[in-house]
Amino acid sequence: MFLADFPEGEYNILVYKIKVQGEKSMKNFLMSAVCFCILCFGAVAFHGTEVFGAFETEDFSEDESLDVPVDMAGVTLEKDSLNGYLVPVYGYGSSSYESMEFDIKVNSPVVLSEDMPGVDLGCKVSGKNVRAYASLSENVLHLKIYGEKKCTAKIKVTIAGKEFPITVSIRPVKISANSLLLEKGKTKKLKVSGCADPITWSSSDKKIATVSKSGVVKGKKIGNVVITAKIGNKKIGCAVSVTTKKLKKVCERATYIGTHWKYSQAKRTQKGYYDCSALVWKAYKECAGVTFGSDTYPGTTATESVWCRDHNRMIKGGYRQKKVNKMQLNPGDIVFKSNNLKNPYKTTYHVEMFTGYACMGYDSKGKPYVTPLWASRGAGYGAAEGSLLARPMK
Secondary structure, eight states, X not given: OOBOOOOSSOOOOOOOOEEEOHHHHHHHHHHHHHHHHHHHHSOOBOOSSSOOTTSOOOOOOTTEEEOOOOOOTTOEESOXXXXXXXXXXXXXXXXXXXXXXXXXXXXXXXXXXXXXXXXXXXXXXXXXXXXXXXXXXXXXXEEEEXXXXXXXXXXXXXXXXXXXXXXXXXXXXXXXXXXXXXXXXXXXXXOEESOOSOOEEEESOXXXXXXXXXXXXXXXXXXXXXXXXXXXXXXXXXXXXXXXXXXXXXXXXXXXXXXXXXXXXXXXXXXXXXXXXXXXXXXXXXXXXXXXXXXXXXXXXXXXXXXXXXXXXXXXXXXXXXXXXXXXXXXXXXXXXXXXXXXHHHHEEEEEEEEXXXXXXXXXXXXXXXXXXXXXXXXXXXXXXTOEEEOSXX
C-alpha cells in the first residue's frame, strides 16, 4: 500500500493495542500511520502493497489485534526525593492534618497519561502512618499523601510496568495559637514548631494588626484579622482579635466560668455556678463594671436585652452569618436567642457571649476559614439569622 521513507537509524515508536476490523479500518489505520510519519519525518512515498521501514510486513484480517508494549527504557522522574509538611486542620473538638500534594515531571520521549491503553499506574507505600495516591496526566505525576506523624516514607510508583522509588520526608508543623485576644497597643509572638524552612508572615489587615518577620504581632486598631505563616506552599494561621484591656478580661473571665463552673439555674447567683444570663452579668460586672441595670444579682435574658436596647447597644441587622464570615463580631458581643423574631424581647430565652475567632485552616485557594468562639459553647455555635446582637461595651 504505502512506502514510508524513513531516514536510516533505529526508532522507538510507542504503539498501543490496535484492533483492526475489516478493510476500511485497515486503510484508516495505515493512513494514520502515514500522517504520523509525515509529521515526524516530513517524507512519505506511495508504492506497492506492503508497509516497510519501522513497521514489519503484516497481513491484517478482521478482528485481529496487534499488541505492542510501551517502551519505558528511557523514562525517568525529575525527582525521587520529596520533603513535605503536615499542617493541622481544626474541626469542632478535634484536629487532623491536611494532605500534602506534589507534582513530579516525568521525563519521557512520548506523552504518558494513565487513561491511555497500556499505561497502567500503581502506587504502594511502606509503613502504616502514610497513605499515598497517584495520578498521571501528560507526563506529570501527581502525588497526594496523607500522614499522621514525623517519618520517612518509601513510595513505589509503577508506570506501564516500570517501578519508580520515591522517598518522602514528612514533618508535622504547629502554630503556638490559632486564636488570640490581643490588647490594642500590645504585642505577642507567634511561633511555628517543626519547621526548618524559612517562614513568611503576613496579616490580612495591617491597619488592625501587623506581624514582623519573626512572628511578633502588634495590635493597632480594634478589629479582627488572620495572621498567616507560609511555609513553602503550605499555610498555617491564627485569628487575632484586637480589643481593649477590659473586654479582654471580660472574655477571659466568661470563658473560665463557662468551662470551669457548673450550670445551675437554681444556684445561678452563687459562686461556682451560672446560667447563661448570670455568666454574662458576672463577667461584665467583675471585669468592666457593667451590670445591665442590676447591681446586686444577675438579670435575665429579657432584662439584659432590654437594657442593651435602651442604652443603644444593639447592633443594626442583628446576628448574621455573613458578619461572622467577615469577622465583624467583636469579643464581648452577646447574642440573644428568641422564640419569635418578630417579638424578640418578650420571647428571648438564651444569651451567649462571643469571645473571638479561631483559624481552622485554608481552602484550596489559600483563603483562611474561621469559626466563632463562645464563652460556654463549642466552636461553631451560632444563632438564627436576625437574632438580637448587642455590644455592651465599645
